[in-house]
Amino acid sequence: MRNATEDNLTEAVLAKLNGAGDARFRQVMGSLIRHLHGFIRETELTEKEWLAGIQFLTAVGHKCDDKRQEFILLSDTLGVSMLVDAINHRKPRGATENTVLGPFYVSGAKDKPMWADIAEGAPGEPAYVWGRVLDVEGRPIEGAFIDVWQTDGEGFYDAQRPGDVQYARGRFTTGADGRYGFKTIKPVSYPVPTDGPVGKMLLRMGRHPYRPAHVHAIATAPGYERVATHLFVAGDEYLDSDAVFGVKHSLVVEFKDHAAGPTPDGKRSGEPFCSAEFDFRLVQA
Ligand code: BEZ
Numbered sequence: 001m002r003n004a005t006e007d008n009l010t011e012a013v014l015a016k017l018n019g020a021g022d023a024r025f026r027q028v029m030g031s032l033i034r035h036l037h038g039f040i041r042e043t044e045l046t047e048k049e050w051l052a053g054i055q056f057l058t059a060v061g062h063k064c065d066d067k068r069q070e071f072i073l074l075s076d077t078l079g080v081s082m083l084v085d086a087i088n089h090r091k092p093r094g095a096t097e098n099t100v101l102g103p104f105y106v107s108g109a110k111d112k113p114m115w116a117d118i119a120e121g122a123p124g125e126p127a128y129v130w131g132r133v134l135d136v137e138g139r140p141i142e143g144a145f146i147d148v149w150q151t152d153g154e155g156f157y158d159a160q161r162p163g164d165v166q167y168a169r170g171r172f173t174t175g176a177d178g179r180y181g182f183k184t185i186k187p188v189s190y191p192v193p194t195d196g197p198v199g200k201m202l203l204r205m206g207r208h209p210y211r212p213a214h215v216h217a218i219a220t221a222p223g224y225e226r227v228a229t230h231l232f233v234a235g236d237e238y239l240d241s242d243a244v245f246g247v248k249h250s251l252v253v254e255f256k257d258h259a260a261g262p263t264p265d266g267k268r269s270g271e272p273f274c275s276a277e278f279d280f281r282l283v284q285a
């Protein structure tokens with residue numbers, strides 16, 4: 001085309017999609033072009049701002065490697081990950097809600113028996129987490145898997161520590177009563193990585209980078225939909241301002257404080273500990 005103007009350019013670019021065979025690709029690209037052009041028109045973007053945007057996205061790309069995904073962090077902090085999650089995991093009432101997976105999930109965590117200590121010496125306050133895996137009618141599911149991972153009591157995942165350490169992870173299988181349980185440490189709130197362009201963006205937006213304390217969990221069972229979720233610690237100061245918008249009221253769990261004495265695994269603790277009970281409710285596939 002010749003003589004592109006403010007008025008005809010969007011339609012001209014959209015027309016270039018006519019040769020794309022895949023209908024869904026045409027739909028997604030068409031919408032992206034329309035919204036991108038709409039954004040530029042609405043803001044009357046200056047050339048300097050356009051270049052700053054290009055430089056920002058370039059810096060986001062440069063920060064990525066096989067351990068760090070700055071684009072996902074950008075998506076998380078702009079609420080895009082949770083919006084995609086919400087659209088793709090609409091659940092019936094009573095089902096455990098989904099939330100962001102986060103970058104610290106490692107598949108193939110070790111299988112551990114009921115009440116195993118997943119902390120494996122990591123620093124923090126002892127905690128017991130237990131409950132059941134149920135269907136939405138409240139019937140226990142036998143042979144369900146619960147994959148859990150979390151920070152230590154200093155707010156670090158094992159992957160953020162030097163060396164090849166592994167802690168605060170494990171996979172559990174429910175018995176006929178649908179029960180699971182493990183010993184761990186109480187998670188604490190922690191900042192998402194701020195040493196890259198997304199950290200600078202948060203600062204410029206006047207936002208803090210913290211996530212409220214949580215235990216990550218993926219619950220699955222044959223014949224049921226997988227749920228990737230968190231157990232958030234009730235009372236955490238960041239529950240209403242999670243940097244990645246992941247908190248759902250139904251996922252906030254009381255971590256009750258106990259003096260030294262009998263523990264939920266039937267043993268005794270010589271030091272104070274806390275305990276949290278949470279039932280997962282899975283939807284049939
Ligand atoms: C996490 O909970 O592990 C997490 C989620 C999103 C961004 C960074 C960390």
Ligand code: FE
Nearest residue numbers: 102211214216
């Ligand atoms: Fe996390």
